[in-house]
Amino acid sequence: MTLFAAADAIGLATFSISGLLMGMRKGLDLLGILITAFLTALGGGVIRDVIVGRTPLVFEQSATLLYVIAGILLALLLRLHAKERPERYAIFILMDSIGLVAFALTGALVGIESGFNLFGVMLLSFVTAVGGGMLRDMMLGDIPIVLTSDFYGTIALLVAFLIYLCERMGCLGSWTLFLVGVSALILRLVAYRRNWHLPKLGEKP
């Protein structure tokens, strides 16, 4: 479980950095940049908690915030915004992928705990993992990037599907969680490296 908490923390820090950079690029002021950073990191989890009807965890557990703030400070210290496309750094991709998988796992587990059906578990996993980024893009006037390209949101859906399957087959435990997580992480990294994209049905061939 310590490993899981570490993955979650990495996700919070990385997502806040990606929000921070996007906010800076859009010419927001200091408040707007911070709001965007926090929203990107925490938005998915808050929507998830509101959907299942519990108080958003982050309003009661302050620890979560430390990782977000650590991410923001790190980005400012390294002056990432003065660099070109820091989101393309290998280390950033790795950390972002770890966050994607950790958030997807949390969302799927909360969905199972709440007695949701397969659809509910998949949606909750998706929202937890990419909801913050989608809110950020919508707020800044862009079509959410996760809807247009890349093999990213699909990972969260696959994770949720596998977790739901494990649960149904009565083999959900630390080991299956670990296995699903690592497989999903590898899949995401391969997809990124090979530049996989889902097809676009609307275009004429």
Added chain:
Amino acid sequence: MTLFAAADAIGLATFSISGLLMGMRKGLDLLGILITAFLTALGGGVIRDVIVGRTPLVFEQSATLLYVIAGILLALLLRLHAKERPERYAIFILMDSIGLVAFALTGALVGIESGFNLFGVMLLSFVTAVGGGMLRDMMLGDIPIVLTSDFYGTIALLVAFLIYLCERMGCLGSWTLFLVGVSALILRLVAYRRNWHLPKLGEKP
């Protein structure tokens, strides 16, 4: 009540088709298109359930999903996206109008059940009927179409007003529901055919 369930199913299928077509037009990838289709069909009901504080029905009742999936499959089978403006087909308009009225009725009934005042009942009816489409438009970077033209969202408000009135006068039952629903459906179809629009106050005459 079987009639009501049928109207609801028609609405789910039609709304998912309209989401699917919009997603294709915007150049989304397969995941984005499916998310848009599901969001258009289910978004309004999920917001409604979150507002009244209950678990979104669709996460527990899988039947709902079948109609959404049926809509998506139908659209793909008929290759609607290769046709010009399938949203203008008479059959599509009819089915969409049935969905509008069915969703508005459900929203109004949930509002009354939750003990809301007239405003709450009208808002819940409006959100249930057009909330999915509004989320879709906002997500894809457009001003929600329901805010700018046509005589569409107004139908949901009228339905809610009448249902609230019936309830106050103690005559809410299958027959009044049926009567309100059919009247609203006819009004919507007349409004569409005659191209009714609400006035725009902001423009100079």
Added chain:
Amino acid sequence: MTLFAAADAIGLATFSISGLLMGMRKGLDLLGILITAFLTALGGGVIRDVIVGRTPLVFEQSATLLYVIAGILLALLLRLHAKERPERYAIFILMDSIGLVAFALTGALVGIESGFNLFGVMLLSFVTAVGGGMLRDMMLGDIPIVLTSDFYGTIALLVAFLIYLCERMGCLGSWTLFLVGVSALILRLVAYRRNWHLPKLGEKP
């Protein structure tokens, strides 16, 4: 407490006017304009109530609506939409600032009541005060103005911080509420008059 209710009513009326004017400028129809006015005035409070898991107050207490409707009627009677930038009138700025502070205070108090940590209290205060305006801007396809310029949302965060501090120090009462409110109001008016802005980190110097 009567003073507080008055400040709240002023906020509801002023926020609805600002929504109304924005809706008119964007070429919405009558329904769209009214939805925008109601959303701007009530959206923040509804999000707040959904987050803390209670039924949105406005669906049970009809009094709130009277102030929103009064604002709309006033704007139409004075034909504000035919004037140039009525949002710059001194009286409008004053009333809007009173609303900002009143909403921020309410949000902070609800957060404290719900046992939130400092972050939760600040976020709830921020959402209550500026959430309606942010939703309005997002719906109409703009980047929320509160994220890009002015010294506005920061006021809500400061109010929440001070209220949380008071509560921790055991001195939260009518007098401290009044003192925080008046100080925040003065700060907002000074910031407006002197044209204060937060820095933008992303721009090259």
